[in-house]
Amino acid sequence: MNVTALPGFREAFPDALARRRHIFAAWREVAARYGFEEYDGPPLEPLELYTRKSGEEIVEQLYNFTDKGGREVTLRPEMTPTLARMVAQHAARLKKPIRWFSLPQLFRYERQQRGRLREHFQLNMDIIGEAGPLADAEVIGAALDIVRALGFGPRDVRARVSDRRVLTDALTGELGVEPGLVPAVLAALDKFERAPEATREALEKVLGKGKGAEAVLAFAARLEEPKHLLERPSAGPLRECLAHLGAMGLGEFVDVDFRIVRGLAYYTGIVFELFDAQRSLRAICGGGRYDDLLKQVGGELIEERDGPPRAEPVVAVFVATVTEEDRPAALALAHKLRDRGVRVEFALKKQALGKQLELASARGARAAVVLGPDERAAGQAVVRTLGTGAERRVSLAELEHDYAF
Amino acid sequence: MNVTALPGFREAFPDALARRRHIFAAWREVAARYGFEEYDGPPLEPLELYTRKSGEEIVEQLYNFTDKGGREVTLRPEMTPTLARMVAQHAARLKKPIRWFSLPQLFRYERQQRGRLREHFQLNMDIIGEAGPLADAEVIGAALDIVRALGFGPRDVRARVSDRRVLTDALTGELGVEPGLVPAVLAALDKFERAPEATREALEKVLGKGKGAEAVLAFAARLEEPKHLLERPSAGPLRECLAHLGAMGLGEFVDVDFRIVRGLAYYTGIVFELFDAQRSLRAICGGGRYDDLLKQVGGELIEERDGPPRAEPVVAVFVATVTEEDRPAALALAHKLRDRGVRVEFALKKQALGKQLELASARGARAAVVLGPDERAAGQAVVRTLGTGAERRVSLAELEHDYAF
Numbered sequence: 001m002n003v004t005a006l007p008g009f010r011e012a013f014p015d016a017l018a019r020r021r022h023i024f025a026a027w028r029e030v031a032a033r034y035g036f037e038e039y040d041g042p043p044l045e046p047l048e049l050y051t052r053k054s055g056e057e058i059v060e061q062l063y064n065f066t067d068k069g070g071r072e073v074t075l076r077p078e079m080t081p082t083l084a085r086m087v088a089q090h091a092a093r094l095k096k097p098i099r100w101f102s103l104p105q106l107f108r109y110e111r112q113q114r115g116r117l118r119e120h121f122q123l124n125m126d127i128i129g130e131a132g133p134l135a136d137a138e139v140i141g142a143a144l145d146i147v148r149a150l151g152f153g154p155r156d157v158r159a160r161v162s163d164r165r166v167l168t169d170a171l172t173g174e175l176g177v178e179p180g181l182v183p184a185v186l187a188a189l190d191k192f193e194r195a196p197e198a199t200r201e202a203l204e205k206v207l208g209k210g211k212g213a214e215a216v217l218a219f220a221a222r223l224e225e226p227k228h229l230l231e232r233p234s235a236g237p238l239r240e241c242l243a244h245l246g247a248m249g250l251g252e253f254v255d256v257d258f259r260i261v262r263g264l265a266y267y268t269g270i271v272f273e274l275f276d277a278q279r280s281l282r283a284i285c286g287g288g289r290y291d292d293l294l295k296q297v298g299g300e301l302i303e304e305r306d307g308p309p310r311a312e313p314v315v316a317v318f319v320a321t322v323t324e325e326d327r328p329a330a331l332a333l334a335h336k337l338r339d340r341g342v343r344v345e346f347a348l349k350k351q352a353l354g355k356q357l358e359l360a361s362a363r364g365a366r367a368a369v370v371l372g373p374d375e376r377a378a379g380q381a382v383v384r385t386l387g388t389g390a391e392r393r394v395s396l397a398e399l400e401h402d403y404a405f
Numbered sequence: 406m407n408v409t410a411l412p413g414f415r416e417a418f419p420d421a422l423a424r425r426r427h428i429f430a431a432w433r434e435v436a437a438r439y440g441f442e443e444y445d446g447p448p449l450e451p452l453e454l455y456t457r458k459s460g461e462e463i464v465e466q467l468y469n470f471t472d473k474g475g476r477e478v479t480l481r482p483e484m485t486p487t488l489a490r491m492v493a494q495h496a497a498r499l500k501k502p503i504r505w506f507s508l509p510q511l512f513r514y515e516r517q518q519r520g521r522l523r524e525h526f527q528l529n530m531d532i533i534g535e536a537g538p539l540a541d542a543e544v545i546g547a548a549l550d551i552v553r554a555l556g557f558g559p560r561d562v563r564a565r566v567s568d569r570r571v572l573t574d575a576l577t578g579e580l581g582v583e584p585g586l587v588p589a590v591l592a593a594l595d596k597f598e599r600a601p602e603a604t605r606e607a608l609e610k611v612l613g614k615g616k617g618a619e620a621v622l623a624f625a626a627r628l629e630e631p632k633h634l635l636e637r638p639s640a641g642p643l644r645e646c647l648a649h650l651g652a653m654g655l656g657e658f659v660d661v662d663f664r665i666v667r668g669l670a671y672y673t674g675i676v677f678e679l680f681d682a683q684r685s686l687r688a689i690c691g692g693g694r695y696d697d698l699l700k701q702v703g704g705e706l707i708e709e710r711d712g713p714p715r716a717e718p719v720v721a722v723f724v725a726t727v728t729e730e731d732r733p734a735a736l737a738l739a740h741k742l743r744d745r746g747v748r749v750e751f752a753l754k755k756q757a758l759g760k761q762l763e764l765a766s767a768r769g770a771r772a773a774v775v776l777g778p779d780e781r782a783a784g785q786a787v788v789r790t791l792g793t794g795a796e797r798r799v800s801l802a803e804l805e806h807d808y809a810f
Contacts, residue, residue: 003451003453003454003457005446005447005490006449006450006451007474009447009450011445011446011487011490011491014442014505014719017442017445018442018443020445021443037419037422037423038426039416039417039418039419040417040422040425041417042411042414042416043510044468044512044524045410045411045414046409052408063449063472065470065472066470067411067514068514069412071411075449082416085408085409085416086418107449119448119449
């Protein structure tokens with residue numbers, strides 16, 4: 001009698017493992033260039049960590065059991081609650097914004113469909129402690145650079161970007177949806193592209209049959225055409241995020257598409273998904289802003305359990321700006337440095353230069369590259385060695401191509 | 406109320422993860438130099454995979470449960486049964502000897518002692534399909550090179566090497582132990598260094614109080630002094646293994662010590678453990694030959710489930726010998742190349758040159774370095790480019806230091 005692997009679980013023979021490691025290497029390499037630090041958590045967690053956030057229904061999809069000490073435990077289905085707990089433990093001492101990533105293996109017990117996996121590896125990248133749209137652009141940019149690192153271009157992969165705040169604004173405005181019903185309506189809209197009939201059914205359940213549901217369905221049919229929504233005042237952060245991605249040189253990968261809603265209720269702002277250009281597969285990856293989640297899951301866990309993690313230099317170069325007008329040039333330079341493999345970070349909101357240099361030091365960066373209006377006019381930047389304070393002017397061309405920090 | 410991590414499970418903050426990754430990188434780097442390929446298996450496995458080999462008692466120490474499909478499953482406590490199953494699936498097509506390694510996270514539910522972990526990461530290196538003592542020397546050599554890669558020398562770490570065949574020979578010979586009782590006697594001897602009283606108790610249980618047990622205890626007290634055992638004919642393979650380690654340049658790390666028995670019953674030959682030189686910690690790592698295990702666990706699983714894994718070039722240079730007398734020089738050269746970071750393999754038993762070059766091609770090696778008596782006399786070797794068959798003589802000094810293959 002054979003003891004084969006469990007259904008839905010993979011054995012990785014050396015060839016398959018080499019392919020997996022090639023992808024992991026690209027994930028780690030790009031994450032490092034963006035100044036993200038890797039963390040990991042236990043694959044087995046208390047069941048309560050997930051039911052508290054998602055309710056008891058989630059238990060149906062979990063690999064949960066009672067351990068020999070009588071604890072209700074489960075194989076982790078996602079990483080975010082673990083991340084929230086870890087960050088909360090050291091919240092007071094971690095320098096914000098926190099940029100962390102992880103490559104966990106996750107587990108879901110779904111009724112077996114043919115070939116459906118019950119475990120998979122997932123890249124999780126999170127920026128914590130920064131509300132502005134540049135943080136969204138950073139995460140989308142990193143996802144696109146991973147795609148580029150694996151050899152794909154804008155004809156292969158598209159980033160579809162949206163903002164739930166804009167949809168919420170339109171729904172509660174001219175469409176008259178009550179704010180309390182918005183999450184259920186967004187969940188219904190999430191199905192529209194794949195199964196419009198399912199959206200109709202879900203909407204009629206939430207809003208009743210009639211004008212309200214019909215109006216939202218008509219609205220859904222126009223989501224592919226983004227202009228009327230992108231011009232609303234509530235689309236300001238999304239327009240900013242798009243401008244940042246353009247400045248980074250990644251604009252040709254990006255489409256605005258308000259049909260992207262993301263299934264999970266906890267997203268609160270900009271959301272995105274990466275698709276193959278032919279859309280023959282489901283989304284390759286996706287993400288979004290979830291400002292409330294850390295408060296909700298982790299906020300109670302401020303207790304310090306171990307000593308604080310020591311800060312190690314994870315960033316080599318910090319790009320600083322003097323005025324907000326320097327931002328696009330700074331983003332373009334930062335992205336070119338990252339393409340060279342340099343680990344680069346910058347402030348994600350408007351900050352005085354002193355504050356920016358403080359963060360640069362906290363990250364252990366070797367050098368700060370400072371861009372101001374005068375420098376830009378001269379096609380230059382000031383490179384400041386953070387250990388000594390020594391400064392020199394260097395041309396942007398040299399910085400982009402082969403300057404050794 | 407806090408949802409903390411489960412007792413015995415670690416959260417890895419970025420600093421801790423950086424240290425873990427530094428160690429993993431050394432493991433992978435050295436394994437690659439020795440021509441090992443990485444594989445992985447599912448962290449969740451059928452319970453039967455372990456009870457079949459180790460009996461029902463092992464269940465006490467497992468994280469086992471019944472999944473929602475009614476399957477008896479467990480988090481993996483060790484990697485060997487998974488390896489045996491994977492190799493058996495493709496046994497007919499994998500080129501022997503198989504050199505595979507893995508870095509699994511393993512799980513044991515042990516009654517919680519303060520600070521005792523319930524999960525850990527373990528490096529598993531296996532050579533399958535080669536019976537000779539050079540295979541043992543390769544695994545011990547790789548373990549020592551990992552220690553070296555992490556910055557330790559022979560004053561920090563010692564490899565203690567032994568052979569269960571020699572102990573078995575002495576026990577069943579002049580000490581008159583019945584062959585069927587040898588595994589239980591070896592298990593009792595395994596405790597001798599840490600707890601001699603426990604050895605006495607266990608021996609008296611197995612052999613009864615009296616002369617037999619007293620004789621084995623007296624024998625145990627002399628195991629530290631290896632000469633009388635090392636000179637026995639049954640110590641031939643161990644002496645060979647030691648000579649190979651010497652030829653590799655690793656002799657100064659190695660002590661013969663017959664107190665090393667290894668707890669697990671399935672070891673059948675040479676066994677080893679690495680210790681810190683002060684012996685203030687328990688063994689850092691250990692291993693040994695277990696010729697019967699694959700037969701026992703995997704032999705029934707020859708069924709082909711997927712297509713065979715494609716062979717990918719995992720080895721850059723294959724060191725071949727013309728006569729057995731060339732072996733020490735070949736081992737010395739191979740080890741110097743590995744110290745340069747080159748991925749090197751060689752035949753683990755006496756083989757005709759043609760057979761060796763065949764294995765070199767099967768591994769996808771770029772070049773074979775051939776050492777014969779004439780070449781050695783001239784301080785040279787023949788470098789054969791395997792794609793073209795082109796050959797040239799190169800001095801050993803150049804090969805060792807900076808020859809580009």
